[in-house]
Amino acid sequence: xxxxxxxxxxxxxxxxxxxxxxxxxxxxxxxxxxxxxxxxxxxxxxxxxxxxxxxxxxxxxxxxxxxxxxxxxxxxxxxxxxxxxxxxxxxxxxxxxxxxxxxxxxxxxxxxxxxxxxxxxxxxxxxxxxxxxxxxxxxxxxxxxxxxxxxxxxxxxxxxxxxxxxxxxxxxxxxxxxxxxxxxxxxxxxxxxxxxxxxxxxxxxxxxxxxxxxxxxxxxxxxxxxxxxxxxxxxxxxxxxxxxxxxxxxxxxxxxxxxxxxxxxxxxxxxxxxxxxxxxxxxxxxxxxxxxxxxxxxxxxxxxxxxxxxxxxxxxxxxxxxxxxxxxxxxxxxxxxxxxxxxxxxxxxxxxxxxxxxxxxxxxxxxxxxxxxxxxxxxxxxxxxxxxxxxxxxxxxxxxxxxxxxxxxxxxxxxxxxxxxxxxxxxxxxxxxxxxxxxxxxxxxxxxxxxxxxxxxxxxxxxxxxxxxxxxxxxxxxxxxxxxxxxxxxxxxxxxxxxxxxxxxxxxxxxxxxxxxxxxxxxxxxxxxxxxxxxxxxxxxxxxxxxxxx
Numbered sequence: 001x002x003x004x005x006x007x008x009x010x011x012x013x014x015x016x017x018x019x020x021x022x023x024x025x026x027x028x029x030x031x032x033x034x035x036x037x038x039x040x041x042x043x044x045x046x047x048x049x050x051x052x053x054x055x056x057x058x059x060x061x062x063x064x065x066x067x068x069x070x071x072x073x074x075x076x077x078x079x080x081x082x083x084x085x086x087x088x089x090x091x092x093x094x095x096x097x098x099x100x101x102x103x104x105x106x107x108x109x110x111x112x113x114x115x116x117x118x119x120x121x122x123x124x125x126x127x128x129x130x131x132x133x134x135x136x137x138x139x140x141x142x143x144x145x146x147x148x149x150x151x152x153x154x155x156x157x158x159x160x161x162x163x164x165x166x167x168x169x170x171x172x173x174x175x176x177x178x179x180x181x182x183x184x185x186x187x188x189x190x191x192x193x194x195x196x197x198x199x200x201x202x203x204x205x206x207x208x209x210x211x212x213x214x215x216x217x218x219x220x221x222x223x224x225x226x227x228x229x230x231x232x233x234x235x236x237x238x239x240x241x242x243x244x245x246x247x248x249x250x251x252x253x254x255x256x257x258x259x260x261x262x263x264x265x266x267x268x269x270x271x272x273x274x275x276x277x278x279x280x281x282x283x284x285x286x287x288x289x290x291x292x293x294x295x296x297x298x299x300x301x302x303x304x305x306x307x308x309x310x311x312x313x314x315x316x317x318x319x320x321x322x323x324x325x326x327x328x329x330x331x332x333x334x335x336x337x338x339x340x341x342x343x344x345x346x347x348x349x350x351x352x353x354x355x356x357x358x359x360x361x362x363x364x365x366x367x368x369x370x371x372x373x374x375x376x377x378x379x380x381x382x383x384x385x386x387x388x389x390x391x392x393x394x395x396x397x398x399x400x401x402x403x404x405x406x407x408x409x410x411x412x413x414x415x416x417x418x419x420x421x422x423x424x425x426x427x428x429x430x431x432x433x434x435x436x437x438x439x440x441x442x443x444x445x446x447x448x449x450x451x452x453x454x455x456x457x458x459x460x461x462x463x464x465x466x467x468x469x470x471x472x473x474x475x476x477x478x479x480x481x482x483x484x485x486x487x488x489x490x491x492x493x494x495x496x497x498x499x500x501x502x503x504x505x506x507x508x509x510x511x512x513x514x515x516x517x518x519x520x521x522x523x524x525x526x527x528x529x530x531x532x533x534x535x536x537x538x539x540x541x542x543x544x545x546x547x548x549x550x
Contacts, residue, residue: 015395029102063267066318066329068310073383074330081327082319084346086189090337093181096412098337101178102292104171105251105362108133113152114251115433115513118505120146125505129257130272135175136246138440139376142369144279151246152437154179163438172437175364179244182288182339182366186242187340190286200439241285241344244366253360259354265320266329269312273354275320278367280345285344285368291315291334293361315357322351331355383451386415390458401461407477409462413486416455417493420519425497428518431509449519453529459487460530463538466545477546484542491535 078085090098108114119376134142138153138161153161155169163169222277252272254260260270270339278287310316310331313328317340320329332340342352349538354363372378389412404410427445434441466480498508501517509515521533531538 001127025549041437056291056515064308064325064329066266066320066331068331069317069333069396077328078330082323082350084193084343085309085319085330085332086148086193086341086343087332087348088185088339088341089338090335093337093339097178097181100174100451101290101364102362104174105249105292105364107167107171108249109251109362111165111436113168113436114249115430116509117145117147117149118429118500118509118515119144119448125500125503127505127508129260130250130252130309132251133249133437135172135249136179136244136369139444140369140371141374142246142248142280142367142372143374148374148422149248150427150430150434152434153440161438164436165319168437175247175249178290178364179247179366182341183242183244185339186286186288186343187238190238190242190343193343214503241282241368244368246290246369247364247366247373249281250363250365251360252356254356254358255360256353257356263353263355266318266331268310268316268318268329268331268353271353272315272356272361275318275351275353277351278320279363280370280374281505282368282370284348286344287347288366289317289336289340289342290364290366291340291361292336292363293357294359297337299348311357313358315359315361316355318353318355319350320348320352334361341480364487379419379448380444380451381418382415383419383448383455386412386458387451387454390426390454390461399457399461401465402463402477404479405460406475406482410482410486411481412455412458413462413483413490416452416459417486417490419452419455420490420492421497424452424519425517429442429497429501431513433513435512452519458531463531463542466542480542480546484539484546487535487539487542491539494533494535 038546067077099112113133115133116129116131118127120126132149134140134149134151134153135154138151138156138159140151142149142151144151152168152172153159154172155161163172228441250273254270254272260272261274263269263271263275265275281287311333315334317334318329321327334340342350389408391400391402392398393400424445427441458542462479462483466476466483498517501515506515521529523532
């Protein structure tokens with residue numbers, strides 16, 4: 001394994017990029033980003049794309065070790081290498097909350113509100129084996145694997161939210177209650193972790209190790225001290241990292257799946273979700289997961305004495321330390337109503353997977369999604385910013401641009417692309433799925449499309465202006481160059497999204513979930529649009545213009 005040790009010094013420099021590679025789920029956008037960097041970065045990228053394959057080849061038939069609760073060293077390993085994974089057994093959660101949440105899962109399933117996502121991995125579309133729905137703050141989104149999900153808003157004061165049925169309203173309300181409960185539990189756990197670490201430093205561990213292991217076992221892998229610590233009111237950072245703004249709900253029935261991927265490194269068995277780090281989160285924020293497997297008498301746990309490794313009938317969460325092939329992995333069983341928390345930087349330093357059992361399972365995964373670029377408020381603000389460069393003459397309805405400076409044109413056209421490809425096309429690519437729950441997003445999307453049409457007009461105005469020869473040649477050339485680059489990107493993305501909407505995977509979806517290529521127009525109905533959908537001729541004209549100026 002000499003090649004692994006030689007690579008070690010490079011890990012800190014390219015951690016984010018390499019982690020994405022080893023996640024098994026990285027996007028074309030990342031690949032393109034790496035190619036924009038230096039040739040050295042590209043070489044490192046190529047080296048680590050072979051990292052996983054090389055490791056699996058060297059393992060051969062062998063597998064890395066992992067532990068379950070039946071192993072003697074399980075709790076010690078948890079304490080030393082996985083201490084930021086906190087577990088709450090179901091009997092520590094209020095029964096009323098269990099009932100509300102589990103009923104909400106079943107209600108959403110009965111109303112066909114769980115959907116397989118058509119995600120993009122390495123330039124290809126795949127349907128996720130797990131069906132999902134995003135519920136959370138109105139106007140929030142969550143992006144993973146080139147797919148932006150839009151929240152079905154939970155009942156929020158000050159928002160007019162019409163649900164398709166009272167049952168869906170109640171389900172969303174129950175999940176908001178769970179969200180509030182998990183926020184409090186996460187704050188306690190983080191505060192308790194800090195308190196416990198301080199306590200260990202200040203006292204000897206002569207009797208501490210045994211009591212720690214005992215408390216983990218008796219309290220669901222959490223000490224009594226940890227769950228009773230008061231929270232300082234002024235600890236804003238801690239609260240911000242636990243203020244969940246959405247939950248991604250998951251559902252899968254393993255017996256309905258024709259094929260499930262095998263866990264490749266430890267031999268843990270069938271995976272519902274491959275090894276990964278959760279994406280698009282506020283840094284060092286906690287992830288909280290409520291698990292509900294629909295266990296019945298037909299599915300019994302195997303005899304622990306006869307079974308080696310994890311019980312394949314029972315769902316587990318698997319964990320491993322990133323960049324570490326020496327530390328054994330961990331497989332923790334999940335039963336009805338169990339909760340686990342991934343505190344602080346655990347999501348960055350470790351990877352996790354979900355190992356399928358035999359029964360259907362729901363989970364509610366509460367997250368502090370990075371909302372810097374992912375809320376309706378943000379994108380509407382970007383539109384307003386772009387439209388500041390558009391003016392109407394006081395004596396007429398004629399539209400014109402205030403500035404043709406390259407920096408201004410670049411900013412406006414980047415926002416144009418963002419609205420079209422990160423919002424409008426992402427939303428309509430998911431068909432009419434959201435109408436199963438609510439029509440809340442239709443008005444915001446109509447408003448965004450209205451802004452986008454004005455941005456199309458602004459693009460046509462730039463094109464008209466650069467055709468004129470009155471401008472200073474150097475400024476004109478700079479404007480055309482940056483404008484051309486963004487139009488090429490728009491053309492490429494339009495082709496890509498059009499193809500995605502016509503893919504075999506897209507065609508396999510139910511009618512109300514099939515992707516819509518929107519906005520889209522043809523030459524016949526271009527009278528309502530200032531520019532054609534296909535920008536090839538416009539791009540060719542600009543390229544010739546640049547060459548002529550030069």
